[in-house]
Amino acid sequence: xTAEYQVHGDVAVITLNNPPVNGxxxxxxxxxxxxxxxxxxxxxxxAVVITGAGKAFSGGAxxxxxxxxxxxxxxxxxxxxxxxxxxGKPVVAAIHSVCMGGGLxxxxxxxxxxxxxxxxxxxxxxxxxxxPGAGGTQRLPRVIGVEPALNMIATGEAVPSEMLASIPxxxxxxxxxxxxxxxxxxxxxxxxxVADVRPLPLVRHLPCKHPQGEAYFQFARNMVKGMAKHFxxxxxxxxxxxxxxxxxxxxxxxxxxxxxxxxxMFTPESRSLRHLFFxxxxxxxxxxxxxxxxxxxxxKVGVIGAGTMGGGISMNxxxxxxxxxxLEMKQEALDRxxxxxxxxxxxxxxxGKLKAxxxxxxxxxxxxxxxxDDLKDCDLxxxxxxxxxxxxxxxxxxxDEVAKxxxxxxxxxxxxxxxxxxxxxxxPQDVVGMHFFSxxxxxxLLEVVRGEKTAKDVLATxxxxxxxxxxxxxxSGVCDGFIGNRMIERYSQQxxxxxxxxxxxxxxxxxxEKFGFPMGxxxxxxxxxxxxxxxxxxxxxxxxxxxxxxxxxxxxxxMGRFGQKTSAGWYDYEAGKRDAKPSPVVLKMIEDYRQQxxxxxxxxxxxxxxxxxxYSLVNEGAKILEEGIASKSGDIDMVYLTGYGFPIxxxxxxxxxxxxGLFNVVQAMKxxxxxxxxxxxxxxxSKLILDLAAAGKTFx
Ligand code: T1G
Numbered sequence: 001x002t003a004e005y006q007v008h009g010d011v012a013v014i015t016l017n018n019p020p021v022n023g024x025x026x027x028x029x030x031x032x033x034x035x036x037x038x039x040x041x042x043x044x045x046x047a048v049v050i051t052g053a054g055k056a057f058s059g060g061a062x063x064x065x066x067x068x069x070x071x072x073x074x075x076x077x078x079x080x081x082x083x084x085x086x087x088g089k090p091v092v093a094a095i096h097s098v099c100m101g102g103g104l105x106x107x108x109x110x111x112x113x114x115x116x117x118x119x120x121x122x123x124x125x126x127x128x129x130x131x132p133g134a135g136g137t138q139r140l141p142r143v144i145g146v147e148p149a150l151n152m153i154a155t156g157e158a159v160p161s162e163m164l165a166s167i168p169x170x171x172x173x174x175x176x177x178x179x180x181x182x183x184x185x186x187x188x189x190x191x192x193x194v195a196d197v198r199p200l201p202l203v204r205h206l207p208c209k210h211p212q213g214e215a216y217f218q219f220a221r222n223m224v225k226g227m228a229k230h231f232x233x234x235x236x237x238x239x240x241x242x243x244x245x246x247x248x249x250x251x252x253x254x255x256x257x258x259x260x261x262x263x264x265m266f267t268p269e270s271r272s273l274r275h276l277f278f279x280x281x282x283x284x285x286x287x288x289x290x291x292x293x294x295x296x297x298x299x300k301v302g303v304i305g306a307g308t309m310g311g312g313i314s315m316n317x318x319x320x321x322x323x324x325x326x327l328e329m330k331q332e333a334l335d336r337x338x339x340x341x342x343x344x345x346x347x348x349x350x351x352g353k354l355k356a357x358x359x360x361x362x363x364x365x366x367x368x369x370x371x372x373d374d375l376k377d378c379d380l381x382x383x384x385x386x387x388x389x390x391x392x393x394x395x396x397x398x399x400d401e402v403a404k405x406x407x408x409x410x411x412x413x414x415x416x417x418x419x420x421x422x423x424x425x426x427x428p429q430d431v432v433g434m435h436f437f438s439x440x441x442x443x444x445l446l447e448v449v450r451g452e453k454t455a456k457d458v459l460a461t462x463x464x465x466x467x468x469x470x471x472x473x474x475x476s477g478v479c480d481g482f483i484g485n486r487m488i489e490r491y492s493q494q495x496x497x498x499x500x501x502x503x504x505x506x507x508x509x510x511x512x513e514k515f516g517f518p519m520g521x522x523x524x525x526x527x528x529x530x531x532x533x534x535x536x537x538x539x540x541x542x543x544x545x546x547x548x549x550x551x552x553x554x555x556x557x558x559m560g561r562f563g564q565k566t567s568a569g570w571y572d573y574e575a576g577k578r579d580a581k582p583s584p585v586v587l588k589m590i591e592d593y594r595q596q597x598x599x600x601x602x603x604x605x606x607x608x609x610x611x612x613x614x615y616s617l618v619n620e621g622a623k624i625l626e627e628g629i630a631s632k633s634g635d636i637d638m639v640y641l642t643g644y645g646f647p648i649x650x651x652x653x654x655x656x657x658x659x660x661g662l663f664n665v666v667q668a669m670k671x672x673x674x675x676x677x678x679x680x681x682x683x684x685x686s687k688l689i690l691d692l693a694a695a696g697k698t699f700x
Pocket of ligand 1: 020021023056059060061062063064077098100101102103105124125128130131132133134136278281282
């Protein structure tokens with residue numbers, strides 16, 4: 001049973017024990033009810049304490065159960081809480097470490113609550129696209145006040161227990177334990193002290209009013225609307241808390257909450273957020289690398305190259321308190337790199353995001369060098385030099401001579417073959433790709449590229465280090481472009497075809513931005529630089545001549561229109577400004593190109609634009625999955641959400657395809673493949689997507 005029952009003298013203790021966070025799954029809920037039944041039958045028991053084993057009181061309902069019959073099976077959380085409330089003897093919640101969601105709701109159903117200091121208390125359901133569904137929206141306002149409660153519920157943010165215990169007049173916690181260690185004893189003593197209190201206090205009997213309710217909730221709705229454009233849950237949180245102040249009685253408010261909760265449970269936004277909750281955690285697990293694989297100690301990091309990437313990469317480690325030595329070949333390159341790092345930090349200090357003393361402490365961890373020898377005691381060395389295999393060869397053969405045994409040698413390459421890079425050393429098992437995304441000190445995504453010979457403990461070390469530097473790390477196998485850049489190739493190819501066939505850059509951008517991307521393909525490449533794609537296409541024309549491309553992107557580059565950096569790209573830009581103005585010159589170039597290709601332009605719907613751009617990601621993602629380059633579809637979603645701006649409320653390309661239905665995606669792909677101006681080869685559906693579609697399954 002994942003809830004244990006023990007009697008200590010005249011107090012029964014029910015201990016939730018469902019690792020890792022005492023999720024209130026069916027078994028645990030049953031354990032609580034069984035424990036209460038035993039306490040009821042035992043005349044020697046005068047009071048009951050409910051507490052949690054391990055690192056949490058309870059992290060809430062068991063999210064893994066959602067969408068399964070278990071989550072609604074009795075005793076559901078509501079009935080457990082009702083059993084606690086109506087219990088004939090005092091029930092005291094003894095709370096430590098983490099008390100969240102359904103865990104807090106269970107505690108609110110108890111007659112008393114004793115909490116340890118430093119406990120993280122939250123109703124975070126809104127982060128899953130839900131709202132507290134077991135009375136939290138009705139009870140929390142009654143014990144800490146309507147406004148503090150609505151703040152917690154609509155943001156889902158955790159609040160330390162001692163802060164909540166200090167709210168004047170609060171009735172959330174009856175006692176703040178002197179320490180987490182003393183909690184058990186003090187909760188037992190507290191239970192004995194209230195053993196004879198009757199009637200037992202119930203949160204549901206407390207009043208819940210707001211003096212200027214109508215005005216306040218209107219204000220709250222306006223605030224929430226701004227914060228949660230694409231998410232329905234925060235607005236419903238306001239409705240539920242308002243119902244606590246306006247309902248005829250508590251039960252009426254509870255019904256309102258239940259209705260709102262169930263409604264949200266079946267929204268696509270909540271399904272996406274629940275998918276991402278697990279996908280983010282699953283990404284750090286590598287199927288064939290056990291979680292207890294020993295990790296190498298990373299005490300000192302070397303970064304080769306003080307350019308934009310090298311500087312940004314270094315900042316990640318400085319921010320985590322890890323010393324960095326940056327190596328360059330020329331002093332002025334070093335000076336420029338350090339100056340850029342200083343500028344970035346000073347901007348954060350100016351915005352109040354970083355304390356001046358912290359800034360200096362980080363800079364104190366940074367040293368520079370012009371000699372490889374200075375990297376000899378580094379535990380991890382990351383090269384961020386020019387994207388050319390010849391240069392990589394020079395760097396890695398030098399590192400092989402200088403780096404100490406056991407040092408991890410990482411390349412920040414964005415597309416080159418990590419196996420070939422590893423072959424420049426006599427220690428391929430220590431070589432790995434660490435592909436940061438620019439700006440490297442801001443973007444959360446880190447693609448960890450696993451070479452054929454990369455050792456398992458190197459992978460385990462880098463994945464743990466990624467967590468430490470607050471990156472979302474996803475493991476990719478070796479292929480051209482790894483996961484993200486390989487998929488965006490198809491996306492860019494489709495963007496070009498759409499121009500050939502009749503769309504304009506602004507129409508394509510507007511359509512996909514309406515779908516939810518922050519930037520369409522043309523505004524984005526104008527920002528990144530059209531010459532980057534140009535160089536890759538030139539390489540592709542040689543390596544893979546059968547891939548079709550629209551030539552418009554090359555024509556644009558031949559006109560010297562590289563984007564914002566040349567104040568002209570797909571759009572025109574006023575010097576120093578970022579707003580993209582449609583360019584008659586570019587439209588003319590596209591029209592001339594269509595004529596020259598003999599293409600009669602047609603009106604293309606926004607739906608077709610979105611489908612061709614998004615499904616091109618899905619099909620390439622399916623191939624990446626099929627080839628084992630990515631081990632889970634959730635990893636591909638994490639790459640596209642954290643590195644390429646895929647709209648969070650749609651859950652990532654692979655999850656979104658499941659929402660649309662893979663059968664429908666395959667039908668659309670077959671239609672696109674018949675388009676003579678498109679690339680039928682690129683639309684050839686992967687075997688994986690065909691099999692899943694035929695079986696009516698999703699990628700997950
Ligand atoms: N259910 C199931 N598994 C959970 C879980 C949960 N509520 N919370 C965490 N896990 C798993 C997680 O997947 C991971 O598993 C492991 O625990 C460690 O998590 C009716 C309906 C509690 C602060 O939203 O915020 O109650 O990958 O890496 O950094 O109103 O987990 O090891 O297999 O995050 O120490 C509301 C979500 C549920 C809390 C711990 N509760 N969890 O953080 O560990 S809905 C939440 C967290 C609800 C009621 C409604 C954090 C944490 P694995 P971790 P951590």
